Amino acid sequence: MVAYRGQYLRGLDSVHGDRRTRVEVFQAIERVAEQLLVRLDLANSVLGYIDPENGRYVLNTQRNIAEDAGTISAPALCRLFKTLEAAGYVYRRIERIRLDEKDEYGLHLVRTRVLIRFTKQFWADLGLRYVYERVQNAAKKRRDVQLREIGQRRMAEIERHSLDLQRRTISRKRWQAKEARDARDPAQGQLALPQQMATTAKQLEPDILPERMTGHQALKAIGAMLTRKPAGS
Structure with a gap:
């Protein structure tokens, strides 16, 4: 890249106006060129990749790129991308995420x-x-095919989750119905005894003389009682 300085990437060579860009910038590009090409997503020209397991897009970190290159530091790589952005060769979107971890001064x-x-x-x-x-x-x-496969796999997972949820719902309803039946059975057993006593009382009512009756009815009732009375008594 240093040998072709001024022939290629001419916008980078004149990013500072009349003063030419220092040769160290082109040397830095040579050091990280291989790692950048390895991590380059050809579908959208972004340094990242799609995780096939969950379909999330993962960005490559500048620290890992610098460590794998081995000949450039992370701050120097950051300055290189800033210079490329000034030349119009790179678009950067920076997002800062606050972590729960704190430093020795208590700051997040x-x-x-x-x-x-x-x-x-x-x-x-x-x-x-x-x-x-x-x-x-x-x-x-190729990316469209990959996204379709990820979408189909995700739909299959959603379907399995829905079936599992439906089975759990049916099982819970059956358990609730069984608990309700078990709760009703003892109550029905307790109500059976008063009902039997009431039935027995109704059966014995004809043997009891009513409070008001005519003389003829009284004679017939006494005769019926004597008829049912055992002979040996």
């Missing part, structure tokens, strides 16, 4: 998440715009 730690996307102008100034567009179109087709 903050994690910085940075989305890095290379622009079309970057590939055009490298002389690779036509090649990259062809590669990107093929990568987008």
